[in-house]
């Protein structure tokens with residue numbers, strides 16, 4: 001680092017250039033063939049899953065490519081939580097047709113399979129070879145991301161999350177060239193999401209904004225993205241549950257998810273993701289549910305730090321959190337004004353979970369109370385916990401699980 005950047009200045013020094021061109025708008029996928037041509041694509045492979053294909057989204061993307069005079073093949077065998085073998089199956093098809101680009105259409109699994117296949121086509125080997133960051137010898141093929149869910153933010157990230165075939169442990173495989181060159185955000189595509197998927201992905205997206213806003217590695221750019229993501233997501237996610245066809249709120253959810261994904265790329269995540277991952281691995285709890293149930297406790301824990309409490313206050317004010325109706329009715333925020341911003345944020349998150357029909361306690365999820373010690377040991381090994389603003393020990397995680405276990409009286413009605 002140069003002498004100049006060592007000098008004391010406002011906040012953590014950073015070096016940021018957005019790698020992904022974002023194109024947003026209802027109906028914007030109609031233009032994807034033209035946009036792909038602009039980034040030099042001639043022979044792309046669309047990567048999607050059977051559900052997204054059945055909804056007609058892959059066919060619309062294919063038609064848009066063909067309207068631009070470009071041939072395009074479709075691979076629709078993506079599985080949830082894709083493994084290294086799944087990536088290899090997709091890569092084999094890409095090699096067969098001589099694809100020069102991937103177009104991921106769907107949720108995080110489709111986008112990550114497209115990225116992972118690109119690692120294998122360009123550099124050979126298997127996905128465990130690329131665990132970590134920048135392990136490739138040759139840059140990946142161009143990748144275009146078309147998300148149909150508002151959740152992972154994978155469209156703005158240079159990592160693919162791929163499960164090991166044997167252990168099913170998730171590997172983060174990253175490279176600067178794995179970031180999509182183009183992401184097309186078309187809110188019309190996300191209208192087909194079932195309510196439960198909307199709830200799970202929406203809660204995950206909000207958790208990305210809340211966690212990335214306060215990490216130890218946050219800086220001016222990541223804070224800007226996380227704050228704007230939360231400002232859009234906090235009112236939009238409860239409204240997507242009430243009015244799933246409303247393009248305005250679907251658009252805010254999609255934008256918020258992409259901005260939160262960009263914030264993660266810069267400043268990572270925290271203790272809610274660290275404590276959620278063992279719930280998924282050991283008890284098969286869906287990711288959005290696992291993060292959602294842990295986040296209120298993490299917010300309360302982090303809010304004890306006055307610097308973090310001030311950031312939460314900024315988020316609460318930016319989103320006008322106390323006036324957001326959740327579950328179709330005005331929330332009971334009586335007394336909230338006298339309460340800390342962290343507590344108000346935690347209550348909003350619990351109300352959102354309840355309104356979305358998701359569990360608000362580990363008891364509701366059927367997690368045995370005496371599992372806390374084992375889960376805490378696993379959580380402490382998650383690398384993302386190291387980015388949490390307050391250090392989290394095994395006993396802190398155990399206390400976090402214990403406080404998240406009982407049913408919440410406030411939400412009983």
Ligand SMILES: [Fe+2]
Pocket residue numbers: 204207208273287291
């Ligand atoms: Fe997440």
